Amino acid sequence: MIPFVAVVSLRDQQSRTFRLWIPMVLIWLVLLPLGVLLSPFIFIACLVGGVNPFRGVVVMWQIFSALSDTQLDVEHRSAGLSFHIF
């Protein structure tokens, strides 16, 4: 299942926290028509490069689907950055 929400949390050295919820669905909705528009060029580039374009689409879909539950936390002194994909 493709991820639907990404949460970015920033904490500064004064311990003030800023949290941003990013609805990934909107990003997918924007990328989808862009992908459709660029698909002929991507298809031609894949054929020129010797890559199976259909397999490429399947693999990219699998990568996007596997992004769920990816988490990255960085803390330095009292500041911190957290990035979590649901």
Added chain:
Amino acid sequence: MSEHRRQILEMLSEGKVNADEAERLISASEGPSSLSSEPGSASAGKSRPKYLRVQVDSEDDGGHEGPTKVNVRVPMQLLRAGVKLAYLIPAAAMQKANLAMLEKGIPVDLTQIKPENLEELVEQLSDLTVDVDQKDANSKVKVRVFCE
């Protein structure tokens, strides 16, 4: 080797039990997973790892940098998909990459990374733990890579 198995083997070596009794005791102590004779069955009882974790702890003792912590959690599905992405690389580019790695002293053949071998690789990752502990005059760094 589990503690139960070690004790049973010690009893066998001391002659307290014979070979048949030792085998029955080992089977009884390890449960149903010991009844299968297939090589892959040993890992059947293990839960498959779901995430690859990387943890870095850096403490700066004498400087002004302060402690730094990094925690990364990557789903195993992403690793599987990433390996499949490598499979899409054209053969010519793969050869160039192999040559470049060989020049750097890394004799790895990227063409051998195939999805068929992926599950076996991921299964072996379940037992992977890398601990790096570095200390010097001003800082301590701990790096831990493991699967859970």
